[in-house]
Amino acid sequence: MHRTVVLNVVGLTPKLLGSNTPHLKALAERGGLRQLQTVTPAVTCPAQSTFVTGNLPRDHGIVANGWYFRDLAEVWLWRQSNHLVDGEKLWEAGKKRDPRFSCAKLFWWYNMYASVDFAVTPRPMYLADGRKLPDIHSRPPELRHELQAKLGQFPLFDFWGPNANIRSSQWIADCARYVYDEHRPSLSLVYLPHLDYCLQKFGPDAPEILPELRQIDEVAGELIDHVQRDGTRVIVLSEYGVTRVSGPIHINRALREAGLIAVREELGRELIDPGACEAFAVADHQIAHVYVRDPLRVSEVSELLGSLDGIEEILGDAGKAARGLDHPRSGELIAIAKADRWFTYYYWLDDDRAPDFARCVDIHRKPGYDPAELFVDPALRFPKLGIGWRLLKKRLGFRALMDVIPLDASMVRGSHGRVTDDPDAGPLIMTSEGALLPETPVAATDVKQLILDHVFGRP
Numbered sequence: 191m192h193r194t195v196v197l198n199v200v201g202l203t204p205k206l207l208g209s210n211t212p213h214l215k216a217l218a219e220r221g222g223l224r225q226l227q228t229v230t231p232a233v234t235c236p237a238q239s240t241f242v243t244g245n246l247p248r249d250h251g252i253v254a255n256g257w258y259f260r261d262l263a264e265v266w267l268w269r270q271s272n273h274l275v276d277g278e279k280l281w282e283a284g285k286k287r288d289p290r291f292s293c294a295k296l297f298w299w300y301n302m303y304a305s306v307d308f309a310v311t312p313r314p315m316y317l318a319d320g321r322k323l324p325d326i327h328s329r330p331p332e333l334r335h336e337l338q339a340k341l342g343q344f345p346l347f348d349f350w351g352p353n354a355n356i357r358s359s360q361w362i363a364d365c366a367r368y369v370y371d372e373h374r375p376s377l378s379l380v381y382l383p384h385l386d387y388c389l390q391k392f393g394p395d396a397p398e399i400l401p402e403l404r405q406i407d408e409v410a411g412e413l414i415d416h417v418q419r420d421g422t423r424v425i426v427l428s429e430y431g432v433t434r435v436s437g438p439i440h441i442n443r444a445l446r447e448a449g450l451i452a453v454r455e456e457l458g459r460e461l462i463d464p465g466a467c468e469a470f471a472v473a474d475h476q477i478a479h480v481y482v483r484d485p486l487r488v489s490e491v492s493e494l495l496g497s498l499d500g501i502e503e504i505l506g507d508a509g510k511a512a513r514g515l516d517h518p519r520s521g522e523l524i525a526i527a528k529a530d531r532w533f534t535y536y537y538w539l540d541d542d543r544a545p546d547f548a549r550c551v552d553i554h555r556k557p558g559y560d561p562a563e564l565f566v567d568p569a570l571r572f573p574k575l576g577i578g579w580r581l582l583k584k585r586l587g588f589r590a591l592m593d594v595i596p597l598d599a600s601m602v603r604g605s606h607g608r609v610t611d612d613p614d615a616g617p618l619i620m621t622s623e624g625a626l627l628p629e630t631p632v633a634a635t636d637v638k639q640l641i642l643d644h645v646f647g648r649p
Contacts, residue, residue, distance in 0.1 A: 194641065213415075217414060222621060222623075228634050243275065306329065441480075529610070
């Protein structure tokens with residue numbers, strides 16, 4: 191076996207490689223680089239699930255970053271149980287090839303209860319008084335204590351939210367280095383998300399991206415240099431490319447105005463009631479799964495969506511089958527945005543009636559993805575003072591909302607989910623072992639076998 195490390199540098203594209211990414215560029219030049227043909231939707235959970243199973247969403251079942259659980263009548267995003275993913279996993283295939291094979295899965299999604307040897311993922315503590323404290327979940331459980339004793343507490347609030355920065359990816363890289371040195375897995379899967387967040391915040395062509403590229407290149411480069419001293423093979427890949435966007439599509443507001451969405455009023459705020467809706471959308475970047483209660487109304491809803499500005503395509507049964515999305519978890523319809531647009535989850539028509547969590551970083555309560563969580567509301571006159579005051583109240587044991595997130599979706603400058611028109615603006619895969627790459631672009635469904643070839647050699 192050849193020890194192999196796979197770095198998932200989210201959002202990295204051929205166009206972004208250059209003078210600001212000398213370490214990553216050098217790896218591509220020493221080995222090889224190919225375009226990666228990603229899946230629809232080109233978002234984290236479906237892409238990663240395809241990488242590790244070799245299957246499309248119709249088979250592994252991960253149709254988005256979250257979906258409507260019809261039996262619960264609830265929308266859930268960002269679940270962590272690996273039991274949600276069907277199919278033989280990469281590490282299971284490796285163990286079949288050689289019982290000595292071991293795998294570390296570090297911050298890749300659907301991490302909890304995966305049948306890997308070593309696993310680490312964010313798992314905050316949610317206390318009864320409303321506080322959220324940074325923490326991790328690990329396999330084996332004692333690895334959690336080893337890592338936090340060695341590296342300090344995982345910087346959760348630098349991982350996502352207005353303060354997202356390089357510290358979280360640096361912590362993950364340090365975690366990968368520790369596990370690599372101390373536990374010596376045959377295969378390490380390492381998730382480095384930093385670039386993804388600033389690309390959504392600023393857009394891929396913004397000058398603000400240049401220092402962020404240098405930062406993630408330095409983190410990745412240090413890890414690559416460390417493992418290659420042992421002759422370890424290295425793969426770097428990404429899940430999707432982020433494209434510049436000019437504005438949102440408020441798909442649920444259109445369904446609300448058509449009388450298709452039901453809400454429940456609580457203390458003057460409106461909460462969507464999915465089980466009572468005739469139709470609603472689970473918005474996920476540039477993709478929206480639209481769930482329609484009555485099959486006889488699907489064509490009516492499709493016609494309504496077709497009239498909305500910014501929607502490029504609406505997939506019915508045939509379209510879902512063609513994209514590998516014909517799975518019971520998918521919506522009756524799937525809307526795909528134009529290249530320069532994306533979907534909000536917003537369903538209220540008056541911001542004064544928005545739910546209290548709308549202005550918070552609350553990825554599990556919102557019935558759709560919200561990139562506005564990357565920003566602090568510019569309407570706050572003294573944002574640092576306001577955030578400090580809210581934190582102080584929490585630390586003193588008072589219940590306090592961290593309601594600092596804007597409801598202005600126009601602030602978002604980058605999005606993904608729709609396969610990019612320009613392959614060089616899409617995802618890539620590069621390796622220290624250029625001879626193992628095919629001559630043509632690599633399909634996402636072929637990534638599993640390519641990784642196994644790095645570890646075991648070609649059959």
